[in-house]
Amino acid sequence: MGSLLDFTDIKYIKFLKSRNKYKAIEELAGVFKGTDICSDIKAFVAALKEREEIMTTGIGFGIAVPHAKLESIHKIAFAIGISKKGIDFNSIDGRPVHMVVLVAAGERQHKDYLKLLSKIMSLLKNDTIRVEMINAKSAKEIINILRNAK
């Protein structure tokens, strides 16, 4: 598996307006509309919401990682959403979420999916990088952080 930048793009980074977690998921998933990543955004959002209902992906430290594997996803990818005001994600530490990393994978990309999730989690566990990303002013800045991250 290559660098994290191979799985995202400046187009997939968005500053979120929604403060409700489901609306935020819907807003962020919208970045894949019209791309070759996903051919059925509606189904993707439904799968993300369904997963969220089983157990929150708000893992604390102001981060949430909603994820889903779906037949209509043709390329494994992730999107980043930044919320300055914070989203109530029902996180395990009860704190609002400022960064949502949304991971999309195809039904058969099981191994790559787990590897990507592992790589994202390892990056976000780095306090400095996490804070830099949350405080970033632009999508370009986030891309640079990802580029410099090892």
Place this chain on the structure above:
Amino acid sequence: MKKLHSLLKKYKYHVIVFFTARYDIREYILQIVIALCIGAIAGLGAMVFHTLIEWMRIAINPKHFADYLEIPSIIIVIIPVIGGLITIGMTKIFPGQAKESGVKSIIRSVMLQNGHIPIVTTLFHLVASAVTLGTGAPLGPEGPSAKIGGGLGSYISTLLRLNSRKKITYTVAGAGAAISAIFNAPIAGVFFGIEVILLNDLKNESLSALVIASVASDMISKTYLGNNSLLQIPVFHIDITEFPYFLLLAIVCGIISLLFMGLSHNIKKLYKKIKGDDVIVLLLPVSLLFAFVVFIYNDLFGIGYALINKVLSNHFPINVLIMLLVLKLLFVALYIQTGAYGGLFAPSLVIGVLVGFLFASFFSYLGVKLDPAGYAIIGMGGILAGLNSIPITAILMVFELTNDYRIILPIMLASVISHLTVTFYNKGTVYELELLEDGLDVSRSRINILESIQVLSILKKDFQTINARTPLNQTLDKLLDSDSGLIVIDDNNEYVGIVSINEVRQALLSSNIVELLICQDIVIHVESLQKIDSAAEALKKMDKHGIDFLAVVEKNKVVGMVQHRDIISIYNKLVMQLEEKAMAM
């Protein structure tokens, strides 16, 4: 006593030679004796079956019954319905025996189970078929007869503790013998064994036993039924100059056979859509519908020999003949696809006689004088061969039923051309295609072993399930304790997918994601198997997803699992068995 003593003295040398003779001579004589006994017993079995059907047919024929009881005949429409209810009940009580029906089940047992047919299965089919046919179902007695004869052959072989090779021989001999007895046609019985059960394997050692058993059973049948043919053939006139019409009728027979197969196939699809695997319950509405039709067209009641005789004696106007043909085609297909117990030979003869008669009547109407009775007989051969892929048996059966040499050439033409038309269109014989549908490919010289193994036979019931909501750390703990993986179910205990150790290696190695994921996130949404699926199908699915086990599901609930290593193990065992069998032959 003195005479016996002198005889013994005179033939002392011969007696000594017999008892000290090489083993194979004694074995040869023993084979003849056993074949004679099996032929006689299969013949008796067929006669018991015949008597049961005849007794029921006469006792409860709608017309006779109504007259006898002095009740309105409309009430009698319940007879086929009662027959249907009993058949459904028997099928539900004995599902294992019920599914081993028809001629193809004999082929399967000869090919895959060394000719073994349990006696309970034989008895089940004797009773169930007698009820089905005796209460008027428009099917034939040959499939069940062959099952009864083959089953008796198999049972006697088991009692005599004969080896698997001999058991196959006598199962085939018993099946052919029963056909010989039920149709009073010994040569046709032999060729039924060759063409249908042995799938045209003329080198098979069962041949001599088949001939002997068929002759013995026919003697029993002739003693019981007399020398009379089932059919009353009127005087008819056909001429060899009518050759083009024979040819045309042969093609028409092939086309009608194909139309029937198409109709039957569509009804099967419709039944599956309505009732899934429980199509036998549809026998009830079919019986009810048939009962009302029989009330108007009483001649459709039962096997149909009486109808054949009436057609041959020019009993019906053309419009009735057309109606009878359409209804016969429809109801045979409707009945056979519910899984009702009966065969297609006798219905083929009825359809054939109607087709042939209508064919000649049509040309006579156009001004070409053809004898309908003669063409009706030719039609029997054409449809019998086309619908059942038995050209030689059809020629011999119609010849033995009519006992008229003049008919042999046109019947040969009709049978072969009709059979070729069907085989050309279907790319295989009827039995090859039916067995292929069941996962047994006999079209090539070897059997595809994996297709012949049912998932049911390798099903493991000690499997571990896990709820999709389970956190990943608990899932991984359970996974490490499992044999090869876990089957994931939802809150309603319905199948979701599987979790395999190979697929979650990453999750096992990385502690980063443990807190983020739950079991559902690592599920592989792979299609499950059904008990009736083949091992080939299971392997195909495992290969597609790169996994080594699959769940077996019934009505969305998990009933077991199948593992890759069990398939390989049973495959190796069967290959060894087949090799041993081949070496013994």
